[in-house]
Amino acid sequence: MDSILRGARLPGQPHDLVDIGIAGGKIAAIAPRIDAECEIVDIGGRLVSPGFVETHIHLDKSCILDRCRAEAGDLAEAIREVSRAKAGFDAADVYERAKRTLEKCILNGTTYIRTHVEVDPGIGLRGLEGVLPLVKEYAWAVDLELCIFPQEGLLNNPGTEELMLAGLRAGGHVIGACPYTDTHPAGQVERIFDLARGLGVDIDMHLDFSLDANDPQLLHVCDCAEKHRWGGRVAVGHVTTLSAAPAAELAAAAARMREAGVALTVLPATDLYLMGRESEARAPRGVAPAHRLLQAGANCSLATNNVLNPFTPFGDCSLIRMANLYANVAHVGTRDDMIECFRMITSRAAALMNVRGYGVEVGHAADLVVLDCHTPEQAVAELAPVLAAFKRGRRTVTRRPAELHRPG
Ligand SMILES: [Zn+2]
Numbered sequence: 001m002d003s004i005l006r007g008a009r010l011p012g013q014p015h016d017l018v019d020i021g022i023a024g025g026k027i028a029a030i031a032p033r034i035d036a037e038c039e040i041v042d043i044g045g046r047l048v049s050p051g052f053v054e055t056h057i058h059l060d061k062s063c064i065l066d067r068c069r070a071e072a073g074d075l076a077e078a079i080r081e082v083s084r085a086k087a088g089f090d091a092a093d094v095y096e097r098a099k100r101t102l103e104k105c106i107l108n109g110t111t112y113i114r115t116h117v118e119v120d121p122g123i124g125l126r127g128l129e130g131v132l133p134l135v136k137e138y139a140w141a142v143d144l145e146l147c148i149f150p151q152e153g154l155l156n157n158p159g160t161e162e163l164m165l166a167g168l169r170a171g172g173h174v175i176g177a178c179p180y181t182d183t184h185p186a187g188q189v190e191r192i193f194d195l196a197r198g199l200g201v202d203i204d205m206h207l208d209f210s211l212d213a214n215d216p217q218l219l220h221v222c223d224c225a226e227k228h229r230w231g232g233r234v235a236v237g238h239v240t241t242l243s244a245a246p247a248a249e250l251a252a253a254a255a256r257m258r259e260a261g262v263a264l265t266v267l268p269a270t271d272l273y274l275m276g277r278e279s280e281a282r283a284p285r286g287v288a289p290a291h292r293l294l295q296a297g298a299n300c301s302l303a304t305n306n307v308l309n310p311f312t313p314f315g316d317c318s319l320i321r322m323a324n325l326y327a328n329v330a331h332v333g334t335r336d337d338m339i340e341c342f343r344m345i346t347s348r349a350a351a352l353m354n355v356r357g358y359g360v361e362v363g364h365a366a367d368l369v370v371l372d373c374h375t376p377e378q379a380v381a382e383l384a385p386v387l388a389a390f391k392r393g394r395r396t397v398t399r400r401p402a403e404l405h406r407p408g
Pocket of ligand 1: 056057058206
């Protein structure tokens, strides 16, 4: 053994403490007691979870509030302002901001990330050139996957497709989409499926920003996933229309997603901030009810999306915070649903990204996070702090628990 985490509590086993033996970057043993001549880390009965999985973030356009207006707070302003700011990005600037945001993710226990990277004739590949070096530079702490996508449209924006293909050749892993900014949204979806199949890559689309429960885009993506036999390799983000769907339609959509193998990432911070701006009162919140979709068989994750830009002028990159925010706004109250909120930033998120060998099991990579609590539901409800993280067995994060200094 290289090290032993002593006295850990695993998700789903609240009454048993175990030792986790780590060797060669992997979990070598899990047992009530392991003894070996090696480093011993005292966990003190705290929760040890697999590292958090961020399925959807935008490192390249994070931290630009100092150069953008965010006054109307709606989607049109966000697209306009970021597009304007983007014209001034160079690779060094993107690199510095992306690095700052990435380090926050790591400090909050995240060990897998899919970041969406914009390419179009305006920014060219400069955003990608800024983010790409971070994949290797931070491999000690995080597996960073790049999803190349056309924020400013594809079919309406000549030259974008060629840049996307160049971005995927240069190190992109997944192909993205943004049909809501295209003059022909359905055409963009179909083109992205053709490209993904040709390249053999997974798809992750930004899908709709509407409150029209009859919007057909999600069903169209499900049809495409079946037609192309790409089930299990397709994720969609937002799908705010689902927040407006009555229960029966929601269940039908979830069943369709399950059949077609299309998973959903809900992005609570952005959807809460951008949606319902036209309402003077009782604003609709626009957050798709992920835990109810899970009950009906679809897979979902919760993720951060934008950080400190006009799409979302908030963000500390804590997935525990996202799970808590979602639980609060989506009326989650039962213990089982609270546990599902935790799964949506761990095992369910890993499944969405097709991460192999994920979870606290012998033989898996020792990608672990230690939380100052005992159970997943407590972590979500109480925003439990991350006290340590490990990537392939090596400690990457340490945070000391807060202390009270009583008088006398
Ligand atoms: Zn996004």
